[in-house]
Amino acid sequence: MSVIGVVEDGKVVLPPEMQLPTGTRVRVELLPPAEQGPSLAETFKDYIGIFDDLPQTWRATTITICTAHRRNEHRLRGHVLSVSMQELGLTEAAAGDRHFEQAGFKALLL
Secondary structure, X not given: OOXXXXXXXXXXXXXXXXXXXXXXXXXXXXXXXXXXXXXXXXXXOOOOOOOOOOOHHHHHHHHHHHHHHHOOOHHHHHHHHHHHHHHOOOOEEOOOOHHHHHOOOEEOOO
């Protein structure tokens, strides 16, 4: 079996669905870095600034999501985004990420 995790604070973190009993022997093999795509700001550059009638809370939400993206804080970004989506009553996400499904949304790109 092969599972890919990430190192956080010097420890290997596996996907949440991967539950291993204490004492399970594992082998760690270093992989090449994942390719970095364009930043969130680069991806949405054509849309930045065109919506000037959004609530003030959305400005703070957007700043939090973008700065978390730059700092690679995926959990914070995902949490802020899912809370904002729930507040708007959204049920679907244009995403290919199972975390959206775990948060109760339909991920349209899976």
